[in-house]
Amino acid sequence: xxxxxxxxxxDVLSNYTGSDDKFVGHGDNDNxxxxxxxxxxxxxxxxxxxxxxxxxxxxxAGLGDDYLGGGSGDDLLLGLYGNNHMNGGLxxxxxxxxxxxNILIGGQGADKFIFTDKFDGHGTAKVVDFTIGEDxxxxxxxxxxxxxxxxxxxxxxxxxxxxxGGAFTVKLIGVTEADFVAHAxxxxxx
Numbered sequence: 001x002x003x004x005x006x007x008x009x010x011d012v013l014s015n016y017t018g019s020d021d022k023f024v025g026h027g028d029n030d031n032x033x034x035x036x037x038x039x040x041x042x043x044x045x046x047x048x049x050x051x052x053x054x055x056x057x058x059x060x061a062g063l064g065d066d067y068l069g070g071g072s073g074d075d076l077l078l079g080l081y082g083n084n085h086m087n088g089g090l091x092x093x094x095x096x097x098x099x100x101x102n103i104l105i106g107g108q109g110a111d112k113f114i115f116t117d118k119f120d121g122h123g124t125a126k127v128v129d130f131t132i133g134e135d136x137x138x139x140x141x142x143x144x145x146x147x148x149x150x151x152x153x154x155x156x157x158x159x160x161x162x163x164x165g166g167a168f169t170v171k172l173i174g175v176t177e178a179d180f181v182a183h184a185x186x187x188x189x190x
Contacts, residue, residue: 052089065100080098095112
């Protein structure tokens with residue numbers, strides 16, 4: 001596995017050889033593209049753009065407000081800090097949102113959206129393309145153990161909104177009250 005490391009300045013790191021590589025960004029705003037292979041891509045302190053490409057990649061946002069794009073393959077996208085925009089792309093992806101305000105797009109495939117408070121608490125998240133019967137939501141929290149711990153409401157256009165009354169809020173775009181009533185047991189894991 002080759003290791004590519006950025007500097008404290010703006011970096012552009014890319015690899016299109018198809019091998020399994022590790023990319024690490026540092027300060028400033030980095031643009032890292034993994035290309036082929038099963039890559040590990042780690043953002044730095046700035047507002048980074050991390051793209052996995054082909055292969056089963058792991059993308060980990062840094063402390064800034066990052067974009068994570070999985071591409072094809074079964075990818076793991078970790079947006080634990082900052083306000084991140086995550087797009088799984090093709091295939092079956094896992095997208096993990098932590099303390100920031102995050103936008104999550106699973107893309108094609110059976111995707112899992114995980115919301116955790118293990119990294120400085122919960123944030124507000126919006127899942128743009130939740131597919132009933134295919135995608136799932138997992139809530140990993142010290143204070144939320146079932147749907148009974150959440151308030152369920154709907155925004156002005158009928159999208160499902162879950163909240164703990166504090167910092168945790170998740171909106172599932174396109175999921176209606178009828179969807180929730182019929183499929184809640186299959187949609188959520190705790």
